[in-house]
Amino acid sequence: MGCLTGAAGAAPLPPASIAVGTRRISGGDIDSYASLTGDYNPIHIDAHFAAQTRFGHPIAHGTLVLAPIWEALDALLGGRALEGARAAAKFLRPVKVNSEVRIEGHLAESSSREVSYEFTVRNEDGELQVNVLVVLPWGIT
Amino acid sequence: MMLTFDRLQAGRALGDATVRVDADCLSKWDSMFPGSIAAAGDHLPSGLVVALMMRGYVAILGERPQGNVHVEQEFFWETKVPKESVLVVTLSCLRKEVQGGRRWVWFDNQVGNAAGVRHVRGIMKLVWAA
Numbered sequence: 508m509g510c511l512t513g514a515a516g517a518a519p520l521p522p523a524s525i526a527v528g529t530r531r532i533s534g535g536d537i538d539s540y541a542s543l544t545g546d547y548n549p550i551h552i553d554a555h556f557a558a559q560t561r562f563g564h565p566i567a568h569g570t571l572v573l574a575p576i577w578e579a580l581d582a583l584l585g586g587r588a589l590e591g592a593r594a595a596a597k598f599l600r601p602v603k604v605n606s607e608v609r610i611e612g613h614l615a616e617s618s619s620r621e622v623s624y625e626f627t628v629r630n631e632d633g634e635l636q637v638n639v640l641v642v643l644p645w646g647i648t
Numbered sequence: 649m650m651l652t653f654d655r656l657q658a659g660r661a662l663g664d665a666t667v668r669v670d671a672d673c674l675s676k677w678d679s680m681f682p683g684s685i686a687a688a689g690d691h692l693p694s695g696l697v698v699a700l701m702m703r704g705y706v707a708i709l710g711e712r713p714q715g716n717v718h719v720e721q722e723f724f725w726e727t728k729v730p731k732e733s734v735l736v737v738t739l740s741c742l743r744k745e746v747q748g749g750r751r752w753v754w755f756d757n758q759v760g761n762a763a764g765v766r767h768v769r770g771i772m773k774l775v776w777a778a
Contacts, residue, residue: 539676540680544703545706545707575695581694588725591725593724598718
């Protein structure tokens with residue numbers, strides 16, 4: 508994450524990119540998330556069921572795939588976390604259980620009051636799986 | 649009774665659920681994202697708030713068709729969630745339609761507290777399996 512420095516007295520400039528990193532969505536993650544949410548949809552946890560769907564394989568809960576993005580933003584934003592933020596996610600391709608994803612965020616737009624980042628989640632072949640646009644309040648003290 | 653597409657009514661509230669933030673859920677989150685709970689201080693990590701929103705969604709809907717697929721999600725974060733919280737999740741069906749041979753459903757999923765303070769609102773779009 509490359510945080511830029513703003514002019515003296517001004518709010519810090521938003522980082523140009525947010526490298527969330529890679530993460531393997533493990534079967535253990537799926538089990539924990541299913542237990543936490545109560546979401547035992549067999550498309551996530553039952554290989555036999557999932558094999559009969561168009562995905563052919565168990566897939567991760569969509570909101571679990573997004574979680575590393577919120578973790579990175581919580582760390583970036585500190586105490587105020589995501590207060591006042593909004594986000595729109597599109598799940599374009601399924602994330603298979605036990606696959607690795609690479610998540611990156613890039614500054615898309617900025618103004619005196621807010622900044623927007625586009626996050627992408629890609630599989631090991633570089634295919635785009637999830638796209639997330641996040642708009643954050645910025646520069647308001 | 650299974651909540652099928654035919655039984656969903658656009659514009660209709662589906663109910664609410666109370667979700668208690670307890671040691672078990674904090675522990676589960678920390679096992680997935682080590683250090684996250686401590687780093688969030690007196691509040692919950694945002695990702696955990698989303699997970700608890702989903703817990704409420706699942707609890708309110710009850711028996712759902714197997715194989716529903718989450719295709720889009722919006723969030724509007726308003727206030728942070730204190731670590732010692734009892735959350736109230738409310739759910740309503742915003743819209744439903746059949747298009748391209750698939751059943752599409754939109755839900756409005758909100759997380760707040762018993763005093764009426766809203767923490768986060770989510771709009772979900774899913775393919776409904778049956």
